[in-house]
Amino acid sequence: MPVDSPWLTFTKWKKKYGDIIHVDILGRPLVIINSAKVARELMDKRSAVYSDRPHFIMAGDLVGYSETFPLAKHPFRATIPYKKGSSNPYKKCAERPKLLIYSNKTFWNRRIGVIIIRVTYGYYVKDETDPFLTTPLKAMDNFSEASIPGNFMVDVLPFMGNLPSWMPGSGFLQTAKAWRKIFYDASYNPYEWSMQNLVGSTDLWNDLLD
DSSP: OOOSSHHHHHHHHHHHHOSEEEEEETTEEEEEEOOHHHHIIIIIITHHHHOOOOOOIIIIIISOGGGSGGGOSSOOOOOOOOOTTSOOHHHHHHTSSOOOOSOHHHHHHHHHHHHHHHHHHOOOOOSTTOHHHHHHHHHHHHHHHHTSTTSSGGGTSGGGGGSOTTSTTOHHHHHHHHHHHHHHHHHHHHHHHHHHHSTTOOHHHHHHHO
């Protein structure tokens, strides 16, 4: 399986094998959908039948993403209501701070991160180096790498997750340990800050709803 830019390889496979491709990785099935039309038909119109989350050993069990929404079976969405005629709270959140624009992707990731952190935890991100912003972005990057099919052999051979950390070939366990720390900090540090600073306070909601 390709690790770097796999979508480019999948595009080449589409020309040869079609819109739906089945790959067997040491007994682990992988279905690749190379068509937006087919994806909508299966994952949207027939979502009750085909939509689900695969079980990741590296990303889920070892790093810990299965403990929260990225690998949850039924992800949820939440919205914050605001008074009719008032300014949009999401826009207000995005205006602070003025983050540096390094690239389009970096800009939008940071901008969206600022909004989510403010609305969810009541915390204003100070600048582009604020750990409350950079740590979740790093956790997202780690998840993307950890969930690439075939990127870690433990996803193909689950028993490797029980190897002792000193054994040759178990370097992924140290990687998982470091990524788990980043994931924990990204998930719980903003929550703990919110609990310590916003308990009993209505300033956040007044700010958002005005």
